[in-house]
Amino acid sequence: MITTRFAPSPTGYLHIGGLRTALYSYLWARKNSGRFLLRIEDTDLKRNSKEAAQAIEDAFKWVGLSHDDEIVYQSQRFDLYKKYVQKLLDEDKAYYCYMSKDELDELRAQQQARKERPRYDGRYRDYKGEIPNDVKPVVRIKAPQSGTISFVDGIKGEVSFQAEDILDDFIIARADGTPTYNFVVAIDDALMGMTDVIRGDDHLSNTPKQIVVYKALGFEIPKFYHVPMILNPNGKKLSKRDGAMDVMEYQKMGYLPEALLNFLIRLGWSHGDQEIFSFQEMLSLFDPSNINKSASAYNGEKLLWLNAHYIKNASYERLTKELKHFDLDIEDHDKQEILVDALRDRAKTLVEFADMAKAILDTPESYDEKAVKKFIKEDSFEILLKYIAFIKVSEKPLRLPSDFEQITKEFMAKYNLKMKNLAQPLRISLVGSAVSPSVYDVLSILGVDEIVARIETFIHKQKD
RNA sequence: GGCCCGUUCGUCUAGCGGUUAGGACUCCGGCCUCUCACGCCGGCAACAGGGGUUCGAGUCCCCUACGGGUCACCA
Secondary structure, eight states, X not given: OOEEEEOOOSSSOOOHHXXXXXXXXXXXXXXXXXXXXXXXXXXXXXXXXXXXXXXXXXXXXXXXXXXXXXXXEGGGOHHHHHHHHHHHHHTTSEEEEOOOHHHHHHHHHHHHXXXXXXXXXXXXXXXXXXXXXXXXXXXXXXXXXXXXXXXXXXXXXXXXXXXXXXXXXXXXXXXXXXXXXXXXXHHHHHHTTOSEEEEEGGGGGGHHHHHHHXXXXXXXXXXXXXXXOEEOTTSXXXXXXXXXXXXXXXXXXXXXXXXXXXXXXXXXXXXXXXXXXXXXXXXXXXXXGGBOXXXXXXXXXXXXXXXXXXXXXXXXXXXXXXXXXXXXXXXXXXXXXXXHHHHTTTOSSHHHHHHHHHHHHSOOSSXXXXXXXHHOOXXXXXXXXXXXXXXXXXXXXXXXXXXXXXHHHHHHHHHTOOHHHHHHHHHHHHHSSSOOSOHHHHHHHHHXXXXXXXXXXXXXXXXX
16 A cells, blocks of 8 residues: 655745645555655754644645544654664664764864865764763764665656765754654654655755664665755746745635646646646546656746636636635626626636626726727717617516627617727726626626616716 | 756656657737637747767767755754
8 A cells, every 4th residue: 555645844834845745645645545644744842833734734625635644743752753762772773972062063164174074973983981971962873884875766766875975873863852853754754654755856865864764773665756846937946936935825816726736736747748637637647757857947827827727617606605715705696607707718816806706796986097088989978878778678688698789789780880889888887997808798797777877877977 | 065866949848769859838920809808720939068879869878067956963
């Protein structure tokens, strides 16, 4: 069985880079009927934040990812880690190091001055001398001092390191007794039964250290997949300004979660030429082995395009429900579907959608001056007045856009008018702007009484 | 700086030794049209550079350049 996990440190909100690796892990587990676990890496008590863990859960909920089992908090497993520290101590695979922080800093400074790689010199590795009693010791693991550490990464292929290039006896427990990251990650991944670790590229160089821990503890090493970073549009590190903000900000900006997910899965992964993936398709088609090797740049325009696509194809119920988050309630509007259909092809976000809907539903407070100047001619008022008189006495019920199209054509035929004589003046008087959905749709949505009222108001205000 | 990873249109990518190097976003034309969008049709645009290997290289190997990651008692 495949088991994957998402293991963020709770230092802030969940951003799209994290969401993407979470998505990949989720998909791979679910696709294989496996398990997807969530673990909060809060070993550093100084940098803990409960809100952050909650924020991750909220974001998961919004996009529809679910995890199995209870969330694992590393801060609650210190006793467990201590046992493993002790085990290594007992087996002489780890040892106490009494070097003070100052001494260590000094050593590092010297090494750097000599242009050497900063590393612990192993002075307490097999120390038999006097133990300084004024220093609380850290625990260091005995890492191999030579040889090759290699593994086959599911994305990068074979990766190998020389022990002497990268390793030293790194700290597994701090002076205050708390364990460190590379130690607990390996333990938890092993204990939680991880078969496939899918995580950010930035962990690639941690992997050999973790392998040292796996081996020392006799754990089975999982398969690793190191997914490349997401860069900003200029190819630099992604910042908030570029889109690395809280995933929940995307909700506020009017994005549908399926658009975000579709965007993210396609950033660094592909299935031939396919661009649109339903959740079901993601599940059936995703495979980490065709994740790209190289970093990809964030492209907000493509996200927008995808969002527009999902808005176009969303159900009435769905859009009506989502729109409520944007101060627009059309639940009980009798022309709900006509309104939605009139706008769904034009809105790239739900924010735009709501704004455009309000522009139709709300009586215009003003009229675009340029539009008035350009389209309202000498005879426009007269035409508009004739128009409302004409529709008021209609014998047929006027309800659908097609009803209005028909009667409008009859009207134009009777007075020998062209659409361009009528459409823009009508539009301006109804919504205050030269831009809107089809006038037939607008007419239908408003209904005869409102049409009459708005036209009269318009003429009245313009004549002042 | 050491180590590791990477490099196909501006961007996301397809390609897994033989292709007029394909698709998508953006942009630019055109069509549709009551405006704006949508949609449809068309267009611009790429194998980082240099050496090999091979009958043949975007695809395999090496070097260079450039980019990124990492070198903590952070995760």
